[in-house]
Amino acid sequence: MSTTIRASGILFDLDGTLISSTPVCEAVWHQWAKQYPVNLEEVFKTSHGIRTRDLLRYWLKITDPIALEAATEKFESDVLLESQRLAREGEGGITLLPGVEKMLLSLSSPADDNARWAIVTSATNAYATNAINTLDLPKTSHLITADEVTRGKPHPEPYIMGAAALGLHPTECVVFEDAPTGIKAGVSSGAKVIAVCTSHPRTALEGLGAHMIVDDLSS
Template sequence: MKAILFDLNGTMIDDMRYHTEAWYRILVDEHGADLSMEEVKKEMYGKNQEVLERVFGENHFTAEEMEALSIGKEKQYQEAFRPHLKLIEGLDRFLEKAHKQGIKMAVASAAIPFNIDFVLDGLDIRKYISAVVSADDVKRSKPDPETFVMAAEKLGVQPEDCIVFEDNPKGVESALNGGMKVVVIKTAHEEHEFEGLSNILRFIDDYNDPYLEDLLRN
């Protein structure tokens, strides 16, 4: 392992409930989508514009309207989550150990820069992160491998030399499509939801899992 690629939401911070609630307000309460909270959760992958198009169809909103809805949703999310903003248990120590060992690290997320900055600067962890790939940087979002492959390129390493940390089946599929192994953190999904994905090294509850000590030693 020469590099670690982190998804952000649900992987570095346990915030997916707040995203689901913000999306529910936008999609259902404000725009009348006929979706349950669980159905909203299943639609929450990829770029914000892609979520809107999956739910309402293409051309339902103009590009300007989707941009405004996207920013509005993230402002609602940040306002609700800010009092709870913290790294998942053990991640602070894991980042420090990996950094001291010279392992390169990147954030590779479908989040917009507005949200990535909220986390990296709000938790003062940008010092550990050598590269960032956001929704704005890619043409094809997860499960396409572009996000993770671009992050590896930015770090100057081969995809097969990276370990990805993810919480979402679509993200694990993205890593699989890019030839990368994954450690899955179970913040928002159960193990059975990842059935059929052959690139998973381990499921963990948080970053205190002893497996991660072995991962850094290897």
């Protein structure tokens, strides 16, 4: 039985929903673990969807604001550099996930002038903009990043801000998310949430309040 979800606006998570970056991020964590004593197994289990600065504060105990900002910039820069290295060597790097290009092109079509959509990410503006440009994603004028919010996912603030950028209330929007943290943020905001199984098995996304669970954006 098919389910129809109606919404006036669409809010997309970035990493894990539109683009695949987990292998690259994990490679960078392995590099950083040479300098910082950290349990990578625990990091990988709990970090997806959370702001880089929050992860570095929690796992690496970097609490000085200036040092934390510098470390965040360095970590995300390392992710982009590692992605470029892997791409040069034919080993992937950051890539588009299935169905993404087709969906975003349809939303950006001149024939659909009323389409309202935004990207709401836990990454910084510098990282998100670079990744979007590198992959030549269709552009949205609404990009909500870690730099714009005071409280990151799973707090609903990012999705509340994303809806506001579209001139909408969260209840008028549908959120596409791959991470439990982001799903919780979307549900808490009041938006309808479609969970995508691009980073986690379906069983890990069940029971979080998502209105629908799909394999990916080609579903």
